[in-house]
Amino acid sequence: MSQKVLITAGASGVGRAIAEAFAEAGAQVWVADVDAAALTACPEGWRRSEVNVADEASVAAWFAEVEAAWGSLDVLCANAGIAGPTALIEDVELDAWRACLAVNLEGAFLCSKYAAPMLKQQGSGCVLITSSTAGQYGYPNRAPYAAAKWGMVGLGKTLAMELGPHGVRCNVICPGSVEGPRIEGVMEREAAAKGMTRDQVYAGYASGTSMGSFIEGRDIGAMAVFLASDAARLVSGQVIAVDGHTVNPDPKA
Template identity: 70%
Template structure:
């Protein structure tokens, strides 16, 4: 199949990392389909893109989405299971159970449901690439972010298992672990952590940057570049891997 005929679905593709992924795949010649919870992000999409209002953590919504993809596209080469939320910023004893469940549901169950319904489509073609967006919080302990870290660690285990189950069918599965990514979502994290730790926003920001060997945040396009590589034939034997795009995180609990 030529690159121009390859198809990618990006969940939560309306903004941030997801939008950058969608743009990266479009530039690489893929047909692009995105989902989002915000209808405004689905308005006025680039020519040729498809968009669906869908809740990644709702099974009926995801089942309907993949049924539509199978009927309208007839296949799917790449899935970017990218939907996620930051969850609460608090010590574990102060985390409400509902907040825990909400964070785990969107992050972990969202990735599970996307993989669950993409898999039969990819198995039929005996090929495919599943790319799960975890976090460097899925590699380290992360104070004040227990629900998020727990979900992101679990996404790594899910993806490694997918790689083992699906490899015989020619389907690869890999995890991208972004570090601190510039953008509105990270600004919210910085504000909450500053409040929780009695620090200023700039102190927390500088702590994140100092905690990397390259002394830098990353940009959404850096994550997108890795996703496009993992979705390409150049990565045909890359599977079951956890790849951080973070400037090398040395200190996951920034302090200044």
């Protein structure tokens, strides 16, 4: 029987790559996103819902829809996130801090809260939380983002302990620098803040890994499919970086 998989922020970027990987593996895919246009552009075979993961009513309504349509659930990919501001801590506005934590950390919490009863009732399945290598190291000029991503690691490890007795696993995936529009925006803002060019920032990010490279969304998708498979049946509570091996989280080009 094919897996039933939910992916938040699944209409574009890393989320879409995760959805594509599961679909290629034969799973039933249901993506949630705040971008209605991006949802419309998703493949017809995918279920699609416009959901704001930072709003509990929106999340609750989505899970009610999922339960009515599917009745069970195998995999939750709590993937939604925003970059947040790029600034020194004294220049970060409280509203920007709260918005970053609301989408990244509270979004993962809310989706896990509503997925847990379905997974526990089934007695199997897994939660996959997309954190970041910013959840493993300090990250200058990105305090809200790093705080949220560290919090997601703690959430994932705790979920593994709570859900494990019910046969449900939870793991945290920590992408490094993923090629795409989001990291381009981050690099442009960081370049402006540090008086550097975008290419200098890019080179610094890449040289901060032992493999000297950014990663692609499909690399995250492949890891998600593996962690949700029987091949990873006893892998739980783990924080797994897909990043080309970060050796210096704040390299200077």
